[in-house]
Amino acid sequence: xxxxxxxxxxxxxxxKTIYILLIITIGYMILSNVMLRxxxxxxxxxxxxxxGDIEYYENNLSDLDPxxxxxxxxxLNSKVQVELIKLADDYGNNTWQAYIIFNRVIDYMNTILRYxxxxxxxxxxxxxxxxxLNLAIEKFNTNDWRYFANEDLKEIxxxxxxxxxxxxxxxxxxxxxxxxxxxxxxxxxxxxxxxRLEKNIDYGPSFLxxxxxxxSSYSTALLDYANTDIDELDSDELSQYRxxxxxxxxxxxxxxxxxSLDSLSRNSFINLFSNYELFILIVVIVIAGSIVSEEFNKxxxxxxxxxxxxxxxxLFSKFVVCLIILLLTIGIVYISQLLIGGIINGxxxxxxxxxxxxxxxxxxxxxxxxxxxxxLGICKLPMYILLLTLAFACSTIFANTALAVAVPxxxxxxxxxxxxxxxxxxxxxxxxxxxPNWDLSYYLFGGLPLFKGLTAxxxxxxxxxxxxxxxxxxxxxxxxRDIKNI
Amino acid sequence: xxxxxxxCENLHKNFRKKEILKGVSLEISNGDILGFIGPNGxxxxxxxxxxxxxxxxxxxxxxxxxxxxKTNFEKAIAKVGAIIENPxxxxxxxxxxxxxxxxxxxxxxxxxxxLEVIKLVGLENRINDKVSKYSLGMRQRLGxxxxxxxxxNLLILDEPTNGLDPEGIKDLRNLLIKLSKEENMGILISSHxxxxxxxxxxxxxxxxxxxxxxxxxxxxxKKEASEGNYIIELDDAKRARLIIGDISIAxxxxxxxxxxxxxDIPNIVKKLVLQDIQIYSITEEIISLEDAFLKKTGGNVxx
Numbered sequence: 196x197x198x199x200x201x202x203x204x205x206x207x208x209x210x211k212t213i214y215i216l217l218i219i220t221i222g223y224m225i226l227s228n229v230m231l232r233x234x235x236x237x238x239x240x241x242x243x244x245x246x247g248d249i250e251y252y253e254n255n256l257s258d259l260d261p262x263x264x265x266x267x268x269x270x271l272n273s274k275v276q277v278e279l280i281k282l283a284d285d286y287g288n289n290t291w292q293a294y295i296i297f298n299r300v301i302d303y304m305n306t307i308l309r310y311x312x313x314x315x316x317x318x319x320x321x322x323x324x325x326x327x328l329n330l331a332i333e334k335f336n337t338n339d340w341r342y343f344a345n346e347d348l349k350e351i352x353x354x355x356x357x358x359x360x361x362x363x364x365x366x367x368x369x370x371x372x373x374x375x376x377x378x379x380x381x382x383x384x385x386x387x388x389x390x391r392l393e394k395n396i397d398y399g400p401s402f403l404x405x406x407x408x409x410x411s412s413y414s415t416a417l418l419d420y421a422n423t424d425i426d427e428l429d430s431d432e433l434s435q436y437r438x439x440x441x442x443x444x445x446x447x448x449x450x451x452x453x454x455s456l457d458s459l460s461r462n463s464f465i466n467l468f469s470n471y472e473l474f475i476l477i478v479v480i481v482i483a484g485s486i487v488s489e490e491f492n493k494x495x496x497x498x499x500x501x502x503x504x505x506x507x508x509x510l511f512s513k514f515v516v517c518l519i520i521l522l523l524t525i526g527i528v529y530i531s532q533l534l535i536g537g538i539i540n541g542x543x544x545x546x547x548x549x550x551x552x553x554x555x556x557x558x559x560x561x562x563x564x565x566x567x568x569x570x571l572g573i574c575k576l577p578m579y580i581l582l583l584t585l586a587f588a589c590s591t592i593f594a595n596t597a598l599a600v601a602v603p604x605x606x607x608x609x610x611x612x613x614x615x616x617x618x619x620x621x622x623x624x625x626x627x628x629x630x631p632n633w634d635l636s637y638y639l640f641g642g643l644p645l646f647k648g649l650t651a652x653x654x655x656x657x658x659x660x661x662x663x664x665x666x667x668x669x670x671x672x673x674x675x676r677d678i679k680n681i
Numbered sequence: 682x683x684x685x686x687x688x689c690e691n692l693h694k695n696f697r698k699k700e701i702l703k704g705v706s707l708e709i710s711n712g713d714i715l716g717f718i719g720p721n722g723x724x725x726x727x728x729x730x731x732x733x734x735x736x737x738x739x740x741x742x743x744x745x746x747x748x749x750x751k752t753n754f755e756k757a758i759a760k761v762g763a764i765i766e767n768p769x770x771x772x773x774x775x776x777x778x779x780x781x782x783x784x785x786x787x788x789x790x791x792x793x794x795x796l797e798v799i800k801l802v803g804l805e806n807r808i809n810d811k812v813s814k815y816s817l818g819m820r821q822r823l824g825x826x827x828x829x830x831x832x833x834n835l836l837i838l839d840e841p842t843n844g845l846d847p848e849g850i851k852d853l854r855n856l857l858i859k860l861s862k863e864e865n866m867g868i869l870i871s872s873h874x875x876x877x878x879x880x881x882x883x884x885x886x887x888x889x890x891x892x893x894x895x896x897x898x899x900x901x902x903k904k905e906a907s908e909g910n911y912i913i914e915l916d917d918a919k920r921a922r923l924i925i926g927d928i929s930i931a932x933x934x935x936x937x938x939x940x941x942x943x944x945d946i947p948n949i950v951k952k953l954v955l956q957d958i959q960i961y962s963i964t965e966e967i968i969s970l971e972d973a974f975l976k977k978t979g980g981n982v983x984x
Contacts (some may be wrong), residue, residue, distance in 0.1 A: 198788075502783075505755055
């Protein structure tokens, strides 16, 4: 048996096919890592203004008359934008200053320009706005973003106090509830502002700044579920709720522990299986789809079948070799991505563990990143093995390589459509079909299955059942087959 | 000592409703070289595939070295070497890699044995080339090499002379005779061309339309064939026939065909001369083994 397996491996590695496929895969990996490096600059950037914006607004201004009442608000708006862009241009688009300019200074500028072009603004208000503008510019130049964070915090606190006072005067429970809701969302804002100061996160685009924004939006979204019975949500609502819960907790964890997950090599490593799944499948399906049929087509099967090994052993050793090739391919892709990603985008991010939210324990967990990717791989294994076995079975039953390669790929492509179709029309029997069951990563960390009522052991059972059917069918056909003239 | 190596009993094989083999029986002992002769489509390859377990036997029995091929496949096939139809080898590998692959499947085969076999078939100079670069004759030799690697005691060669030039056939003959003498192998060679096998075999077996029509020693057959026909050219064929009687046939007005052993010819000539018949020439009609067999098989009709 070992001899047979060794021979099959030798046959595969003496052929060019596997090398060509692996070279293409590795070439693609290099390319995608380089692309990632090139496009990285735009990953966290935010464009408050574009190159031609000033010309656009100035063009608008020349057509508008500030004395015409109907055109005034448009005129003012364009004028404000022109002034802001001019101001922000000194600091650049991707700076915390640009954020403050377009979120806070915009109010001062509005007041100032309104005063200059019309009435309705008092001298005091104008003066205050002017002072604020000058102070802001001074803070911009000394890089003092903390001033603005403190200002934010002060404003939130005064709003909170105001709301508490409103609550005392509230007359109806519904009014009280609405005030409570406002207080809750203000508290979230307060938390964000406090974190910003404590963890030293400026307003400029960065991973942690995004995390702060995410925390605020997901926590606010969760407030909507405060009085809802989670068990009564339909599946769409439930997945939205869970996504908000997960993201809120993860953002919180990143902020509290000052973890920035912005290493490119780490990200592409963690997404190994979604990025390169197709390539892994191509290698494995081409090998499994030809391993039996090619021997029939070339006539070498006769050479093999008159050796002192029964047909079961011959077929089984070929199947074992397909599994070995699968693991080998995954291993090569795993190590290649580590090396290629590391060389192109740096090895530093790989010390950071994988961070996941566990729905069962309601805690964020840290997992060694190398282990985490292997766990993801193990969850994908049923799908890979079943597609491989489908190729192997077609190869054995039809002795036709083209068919044996095409069928599993069509199955792979169709599987997501089948699942969507079943979800759409609520087909319950789909539970017993293989496609909703062969990806176990849904069950990780208390995750929801694709269909209600599926469990991990049930899915594994279904996968084993399909595997057994395919293998037994191949074996019976292979054992019974008369070797015709070739 | 003669040991029975291969024994086929009453083999039947159907493809759908068509009966391909209608009761084939064969025996091979060690040292035998059995020529398995028959026209195309007679069932030679099918018989060989049944013997090797490549196709299921509908009824009948194959025993190799005492083991039934159906129930005890691994033991039955262990000491068999074979080339079926073409020497199908892995074209993308070198000759040596092919042999090593086969050797892996037999624990007894050493590297020394591989070199020995390569020398035996005369492939030393090209053994590291890819098989795809080999000529058909070289592949045939490599096929023989892989078949005898594990020192089988039964060698089955299906049409091994296909594509070989006369030199190649001579080499193969010498090799097979050597194997049967020195290693005491039993050898089964199939061919549709009897003339090529004449010089190899000590036994022949003729198959026609799925039935064995003749099994005998080559010497018996040769003896039968040597009872010759003689053509005598003379002036009056009718009168000559009256004189010689039943052993002759008039071919035309001036030729008669006489079936007789050599020693009788002078007597026949004497009788004719005494009766005043003019004899112009006597020629011996040469009958090869093949002609002798063609007469027996009468041509194969594929039905």
